[in-house]
Amino acid sequence: MGLFGGRANLVGLDIGSSAVKLIRLRQASGSWELVAFTMGQLPPDAVVEGRIMNFTAVVERIRELVKEANVKDAECCLAVAGSSVIIKKLSLPEMTRAELDESIMWEAEQYIPFDIKDVNVDAQILNPRAGQGQMDVLMVAAKKDVVNEFVSVAVEGGLRPVVVDVGIFSCLNMFEINYAVPADQTLVLLNVGANSVNVGVLSGGMVSFTRDIAIGGSMLTAEIQKQFNVSYEEAEAFKTGAESSLSSSTIAREVAKIADRVSDTMVTEVQRSLDFFVATSIKADISRIYLSGGSAQLPAFIRALERRIEVPVELVNPFRNIAVDARKFDIDLLQRAAPVAGAAVGLALRRFGDVS
Ligand SMILES: Nc1ncnc2c1ncn2[C@@H]1O[C@H](COP(=O)(O)OP(=O)(O)OP(=O)(O)O)[C@@H](O)[C@H]1O
Ligand SMILES: [Mg+2]
Numbered sequence: 001m002g003l004f005g006g007r008a009n010l011v012g013l014d015i016g017s018s019a020v021k022l023i024r025l026r027q028a029s030g031s032w033e034l035v036a037f038t039m040g041q042l043p044p045d046a047v048v049e050g051r052i053m054n055f056t057a058v059v060e061r062i063r064e065l066v067k068e069a070n071v072k073d074a075e076c077c078l079a080v081a082g083s084s085v086i087i088k089k090l091s092l093p094e095m096t097r098a099e100l101d102e103s104i105m106w107e108a109e110q111y112i113p114f115d116i117k118d119v120n121v122d123a124q125i126l127n128p129r130a131g132q133g134q135m136d137v138l139m140v141a142a143k144k145d146v147v148n149e150f151v152s153v154a155v156e157g158g159l160r161p162v163v164v165d166v167g168i169f170s171c172l173n174m175f176e177i178n179y180a181v182p183a184d185q186t187l188v189l190l191n192v193g194a195n196s197v198n199v200g201v202l203s204g205g206m207v208s209f210t211r212d213i214a215i216g217g218s219m220l221t222a223e224i225q226k227q228f229n230v231s232y233e234e235a236e237a238f239k240t241g242a243e244s245s246l247s248s249s250t251i252a253r254e255v256a257k258i259a260d261r262v263s264d265t266m267v268t269e270v271q272r273s274l275d276f277f278v279a280t281s282i283k284a285d286i287s288r289i290y291l292s293g294g295s296a297q298l299p300a301f302i303r304a305l306e307r308r309i310e311v312p313v314e315l316v317n318p319f320r321n322i323a324v325d326a327r328k329f330d331i332d333l334l335q336r337a338a339p340v341a342g343a344a345v346g347l348a349l350r351r352f353g354d355v356s
Helices: 055-069 097-109 144-156 167-178 218-228 232-239 249-279 299-309 331-348
Strands: 011-015 019-028 031-041 075-080 085-093 119-131 134-143 160-166 186-192 197-203 206-213 286-292 313-315
Touching: 011 055, 011 144, 011 331, 019 055, 019 331, 031 055, 031 331, 055 144, 075 144, 075 167, 075 331, 085 097, 085 119, 085 206, 097 119, 097 134, 119 144, 119 206, 134 144, 134 160, 144 160, 160 167, 167 186, 167 197, 167 206, 167 286, 167 331, 186 249, 197 249, 206 249, 218 232, 218 249, 232 249, 249 299, 286 299, 286 331, 299 313
Parallel strands: 011 075, 075 160, 186 286, 286 313
Antiparallel strands: 011 019, 019 031, 085 134, 119 134, 186 197, 197 206
């Protein structure tokens, strides 16, 4: 099993820290169709810092989703992210794929803060002729024990993992099938989840920068819990503006204030990453920021982003180019869940022969 590669019609399984999402797509004559989409919440301690902490809770949730989507024993693609994944763009002498496969472990060793024996390494040739006898290669390394953890919960949950992707790459794949990526522009995709922000930059149609930031919407949930002395579930309801919970306008005002403060902190971290990208790239004029992930629906975050980064911000629709049968799916419900489905759609796109 490689980090890249796979077979046809994989089930996309996105194990997030707040919820698991499962998507199956079908491809017919070049266009995609939604076959299944289910999701289920996880307790806040089930997945922490990109590690599975409550094995039983995650397995149970996957089992339910597998049953609901009727995909028992199907081959699936899942993703790892965070500090157990190292992504690095390398400039190497031009070589064949076979030569690269032979030398990548040795090349990787210099950039990996873990023992090379403890990681799975894969590489993708971005630009085979970058000039002066060099080529650009994207190296990805993921800690084996973390990959194994995610594979185990999927297996126990009733699926057969055959591809392990990286969170931000799946989001970028989802983006590319839905939106035109102009060759002369630099676009940023932010997948803003509960406990992480995956940053991906596309320049000239290629991945030019990625980073995972350990910050997300659950920070706001925690602040609301603290401020109002309420449970996680109640705080989530306050945050997303569930009507009954916000009967008092004083509470609504206070929640809005906390949302502004937390959003500002989140944007500061995003800006720090983008500043680093700009400082280390030649073509760094960002044209637009696209958002996916549940916390991308936080109006305060969008406002803070627009104000501070000063580029247009747009919410991604992961189903923009995916046909959805209104007889099988509740379109309203699907559109409301669309922001959180981004990564899972990207995982469900993975097919045999994929090396991107
Ligand atoms: N309408 C909304 N407004 C604000 N926040 C929302 C809204 N809907 C969902 N969220 C938040 O989005 C988060 C869940 O998003 P998502 O499913 O993308 O995260 P995840 O994949 O579980 O987390 P991570 O990828 O960080 O591990 C939760 O923190 C939830 O409170
Ligand atoms: Mg996520």
